[in-house]
Each structure stands twice: as structure tokens, then as C-alpha cells.
Amino acid sequence: MVTPRERARERTMAEIRALAWKQVEELGAPALSLRAIARDLGVVSSAIYRYVASRDDLLTALLVEGFSDLAEAADAAEAAVPADAYRERWLAICRAMRAWALERPAAWGLLYGGPVPGYFAPQQETSPPGTRVLLRLAAAILEAKAAGRLEPKVGPAAGISQVSPQQRLALEAISADRGVPVDAELVALGILGWTAVLGVISSEVFEQLGPDGAPAVALLADIQFESIADAVGF
Amino acid sequence: MVTPRERARERTMAEIRALAWKQVEELGAPALSLRAIARDLGVVSSAIYRYVASRDDLLTALLVEGFSDLAEAADAAEAAVPADAYRERWLAICRAMRAWALERPAAWGLLYGGPVPGYFAPQQETSPPGTRVLLRLAAAILEAKAAGRLEPKVGPAAGISQVSPQQRLALEAISADRGVPVDAELVALGILGWTAVLGVISSEVFEQLGPDGAPAVALLADIQFESIADAVGF
DNA sequence: CACAACTGTGAGCAGTGCTCTTGCGGACGG
DNA sequence: CCGTCCGCAAGAGCACTGCTCACAGTTGTG
Numbered sequence: 001m002v003t004p005r006e007r008a009r010e011r012t013m014a015e016i017r018a019l020a021w022k023q024v025e026e027l028g029a030p031a032l033s034l035r036a037i038a039r040d041l042g043v044v045s046s047a048i049y050r051y052v053a054s055r056d057d058l059l060t061a062l063l064v065e066g067f068s069d070l071a072e073a074a075d076a077a078e079a080a081v082p083a084d085a086y087r088e089r090w091l092a093i094c095r096a097m098r099a100w101a102l103e104r105p106a107a108w109g110l111l112y113g114g115p116v117p118g119y120f121a122p123q124q125e126t127s128p129p130g131t132r133v134l135l136r137l138a139a140a141i142l143e144a145k146a147a148g149r150l151e152p153k154v155g156p157a158a159g160i161s162q163v164s165p166q167q168r169l170a171l172e173a174i175s176a177d178r179g180v181p182v183d184a185e186l187v188a189l190g191i192l193g194w195t196a197v198l199g200v201i202s203s204e205v206f207e208q209l210g211p212d213g214a215p216a217v218a219l220l221a222d223i224q225f226e227s228i229a230d231a232v233g234f
Numbered sequence: 235m236v237t238p239r240e241r242a243r244e245r246t247m248a249e250i251r252a253l254a255w256k257q258v259e260e261l262g263a264p265a266l267s268l269r270a271i272a273r274d275l276g277v278v279s280s281a282i283y284r285y286v287a288s289r290d291d292l293l294t295a296l297l298v299e300g301f302s303d304l305a306e307a308a309d310a311a312e313a314a315v316p317a318d319a320y321r322e323r324w325l326a327i328c329r330a331m332r333a334w335a336l337e338r339p340a341a342w343g344l345l346y347g348g349p350v351p352g353y354f355a356p357q358q359e360t361s362p363p364g365t366r367v368l369l370r371l372a373a374a375i376l377e378a379k380a381a382g383r384l385e386p387k388v389g390p391a392a393g394i395s396q397v398s399p400q401q402r403l404a405l406e407a408i409s410a411d412r413g414v415p416v417d418a419e420l421v422a423l424g425i426l427g428w429t430a431v432l433g434v435i436s437s438e439v440f441e442q443l444g445p446d447g448a449p450a451v452a453l454l455a456d457i458q459f460e461s462i463a464d465a466v467g468f
Numbered sequence: 469c470a471c472a473a474c475t476g477t478g479a480g481c482a483g484t485g486c487t488c489t490t491g492c493g494g495a496c497g498g
Numbered sequence: 499c500c501g502t503c504c505g506c507a508a509g510a511g512c513a514c515t516g517c518t519c520a521c522a523g524t525t526g527t528g
Contacts, residue, residue, distance in 0.1 A: 005474075005525070029348070030264040035515065046518080047476050055516065112442055114263070114347020134443070153387045155461030167453045174450050191443070191450060192434075192458050198442065199433020200426075208346055208432065209368070209425070216408050216425060219401045224426050227389030231465045243505090269484065280487080281507050289485065 025106040071132035073100045086144035087234030094225045105205045138190045152233035157185035193232045200224045259340040305366035307334045320378035321468030328459040339439045372424045386467035391419035427466045434458045
């Protein structure tokens with residue numbers, strides 16, 4: 001039983017989220033203003049607090065929504081690739097992440113940029129959607145490994161350097177927490193890939209390569225993903 | 235001829251910058267408040283504007299100072315390593331960057347995190363100090379290559395994938411702009427290393443790996459630098 | 469129908485960046 | 499040595515922010 005009131009409330013909530021995204025994408029995450037949303041909504045400023053407890057509360061909601069949206073884009077891209085084309089699955093996710101980030105740079109900044117001042121994300125809420133993409137990438141690596149189709153080119157997994165015993169213990173404990181027991185070398189490899197991908201995308205989105213560095217990163221993005229895939233061993 | 239007045243002014247300026255850094259490191263970059271600085275300085279709020287034109291102006295000054303400080307830390311670390319130990323030079327810079335970032339997380343966020351809302355860095359001012367570290371890393375690669383001591387393990391430079399003709403043209407134009415003509419494969423490799431290093435450090439500093447992901451990244455940071463060095467071909 | 473829950477109003481507090489006018493005091497030229 | 503002038507600080511003020519609270523109106527329900 002859904003009353004008209006509930007329907008109206010839900011519509012208002014959706015409108016608030018939409019306006020909030022608009023603000024974030026136009027002016028950046030910390031410029032998010034509840035009063036401005038109220039104005040756009042044609043309502044007095046204090047009325048907003050009937051719908052959202054605080055600015056941080058709204059920010060958390062956006063964060064969760066953003067992570068979920070990104071994860072769904074990645075999932076969709078991955079689903080379009082045969083399950084046994086491990087490298088292509090991994091690359092498809094990377095490319096989907098990049099496309100999403102370029103389409104919504106401020107949203108990417110909200111998710112993976114520096115922390116918003118004074119705001120600390122409640123990890124119990126943001127963590128599940130926030131790790132979805134990472135887990136998909138990890139799954140591609142694990143499945144490739146299980147199928148004997150992974151030949152890492154760098155790091156300990158390639159036999160170049162070594163994971164110390166303490167590191168091994170700590171890493172295996174962490175992956176066991178996640179429910180998927182894997183060996184330390186693979187965890188190291190997965191995290192290397194993840195951080196490298198984040199670095200590639202963030203460098204492009206945040207324009208961290210000096211004046212005319214941006215076009216270079218743009219040109220190279222796909223080559224970089226391929227290179228990381230090489231390194232991981234696909 | 236330096237008047238006492240100028241000395242006093244310079245002292246006040248330095249104090250303002252110090253207080254500003256303190257605020258940035260305690261509360262984050264966008265929480266930087268000129269009024270708060272004035273309070274700490276024991277002066278009325280408007281007096282600050284005798285020293286700094288605007289909040290953005292101060293932010294730019296901090297940005298330049300931060301980049302320079304980081305670059306000097308990196309230079310010092312590199313100088314402690316023999317010039318022909320290319321891999322170690324490159325690793326020393328990476329480790330210095332990470333140490334600096336962990337020591338001053340908010341400062342790292344200011345330099346390499348998402349852009350501060352509403353603030354657009356004047357690239358002509360921030361770019362020269364901002365690219366110093368990148369150029370040092372690039373120099374290590376170039377010199378290693380010249381000495382015949384570089385064997386890339388991934389990407390086009392390893393012959394795995396290819397740089398398209400248009401990409402080659404664009405990349406060589408860009409590196410020519412910088413004054414150092416190098417071939418496209420090396421540029422791709424250098425940028426790959428740079429973005430990967432940024433990704434590793436930012437992931438750790440910004441805690442982007444979920445709840446207990448941070449310790450894993452911390453444990454792995456050095457292994458990741460080694461792996462990236464492997465990939466680049468040191 | 470009456471009561472209760474929900475929604476919107478407007479005033480108000482404390483904080484922000486930034487501008488403007490006013491006045492003080494040290495530095496400098498005659 | 500004195501008067502002028504300029505650098506500095508003060509304080510009021512504008513427009514904005516998040517957030518709270520007492521109040522009024524509307525709507526749903528026992």
C-alpha cells in the first residue's frame with residue numbers, strides 16, 4: 001500500500017538527488033549547497049531538512065548512488081564480452097570506468113578524488129557499492145588464473161621480487177576477510193592493476209600532467225590499459 | 235635595501251602561509267578559511283586582504299609551495315643514489331613521493347586530489363613546479379634508455395601492442411614542446427609509470443580500497459613500485 | 469470527526485569570503 | 499624637526515552557507 005503522500009515524497013527525493021548531482025557536476029562536490037537545492041526546488045531553505053538529515057547525509061547518498069551507477073556501467077560492459085575472454089573482460093571494465101569518468105568528471109572526483117573537507121564517508125554504507133568494480137576486476141584475474149591463462153610479467157608473481165612472509169600473512173588474511181582466499185602474489189597483482197587503472201583515469205580526469213598533458217593521456221589511455229593488462233598477465 | 239617594514243611584512247606572509255598549511259593539513263584544502271587565519275593571527279578578518287588578494291590566491295601560493303617542497307624531497311632522495319643506478323634513482327623518487335604524501339596527506343590531496351571546487355589553478359604558475367618530479371622520473375628513464383639499460387616488459391615499447399601513427403605524431407609533438415624529443419613508445423612508458431605511481435600513492439593516502447584495504451596497500455606499496463619499475467624496464 | 473503525522477514557513481544563530489570607509493602610526497622628504 | 503603620505507589595521511556591512519526551532523497548514527487515519 002503506497003499512499004499518494006509517499007509517492008510525492010519519493011518524487012521530491014528523486015528531484016533533490018537530481019538537483020544535487022547537477023550541482024556537483026557543475027560546481028564540484030564541496031560546492032554542494034542545500035539552500036541552492038531548496039531554491040531550485042521552489043521551497044524555503046529549511047524545508048530541505050524534511051527530506052535530508054544534513055549535507056553529509058546527502059553526500060553519502062550521492063556517493064552510494066555514484067558507486068552503484070559506475071558499477072552497473074562496468075557490469076554491463078563486461079557482460080557484453082564472452083566469459084572466457086578474460087583479458088577483454090578486464091579491459092572492457094577499464095574502458096567503461098574511463099568512459100563513465102569522462103562523462104561525469106565531478107562524479108568521478110567525488111568517488112575517487114581527494115576526500116571532501118570535513119566529510120568522512122560512513123564506510124559501512126559506501127563500502128559495499130564502492131568495492132563492486134574492484135571485485136569484478138579481481139574476478140577476471142582469478143578466473144583467468146584458474147583457467148591457467150595468466151602469465152604475470154612483473155613483480156613477485158613473475159618471480160622478479162618477493163613477498164615477505166609477514167606480507168603474505170597479512171594479505172591472505174585480508175583476502176580471506178573478503179571471502180575469497182587467494183595467494184598473496186595474486187592479491188598484489190590485482191591491487192597493482194587497480195591502483196594503476198585509477199591512476200590513469202584520475203590523471204586524465206583531473207588533468208594532472210601539466211598544461212598540454214591532457215591530450216597525451218587521452219591518446220594513451222587505451223594503450224595504458226593494454227599495458228597494465230600485459231603486466232597483470234592476461 | 236630592505237626596510238623594517240618589508241621584513242615585518244615578509245614575516246607576516248610566512249606566518250600566514252604556515253597557518254594556512256596547518257589548516258589544510260588539519261581540515262582539508264577546501265576548509266581553508268581566511269577568517270580563521272586572521273583569528274589565529276590575532277587580527278581582524280579584513281586585515282588579511284592586505285597580504286593575500288583572495289582565497290584562490292592563497293591556494294595558488296600553497297600549491298606552488300607544495301609542489302616545490304615535494305620536488306625538493308624527491309631531488310634529495312635521488313641525489314643520494316649513484317647516477318648510473320637508474321632503477322634505484324627511479325625507485326628513490328617514488329619512495330620519497332610516498333613518504334611525503336603519508337607525512338602530509340592533505341597536502342598530497344591538494345596537489346594530486348580532485349580539484350578544489352570553484353578554484354581553477356593558474357597553470358602558468360603551478361605548472362613549472364608541478365612537473366618537476368615528473369621530469370626527474372622521465373630523466374631516469376631517458377638516461378637508462380640511452381645507456382642501453384632499459385628493457386620494457388609491457389605495452390608498445392615491449393612490442394606487445396602498437397602506437398598508431400596519429401598517436402605517434404601527437405606524442406612526439408608534445409615531448410618536443412617540453413624540449414626533449416623522444417620516441418612515442420618511451421613517452422607512453424613514462425606516462426604509464428607516472429600515472430601508476432600516482433595511483434598507488436593516492437589509493438593509499440585517500441584510502442580508496444574499502445575498509446581494511448589501507449593496510450594492504452601500505453604493505454604492498456614498495457612491491458608495487460618495484461613492479462612498475464619492472465614494467466618500465468629498469 | 470478528531471487526532472496525529474507530515475510538510476512548509478520564516479526568523480534566527482553562527483560561520484564564510486570579500487568590500488568599503490575610517491583612523492592610527494611609522495617612514496620619508498623638505 | 500615637522501608635516502605629509504602611505505602602509506596597516508579596524509569595524510561595519512553584504513551576500514552567502516548549514517542548521518534549528520516554533521509555528522501554521524495539510525493530509526491520512528483511528
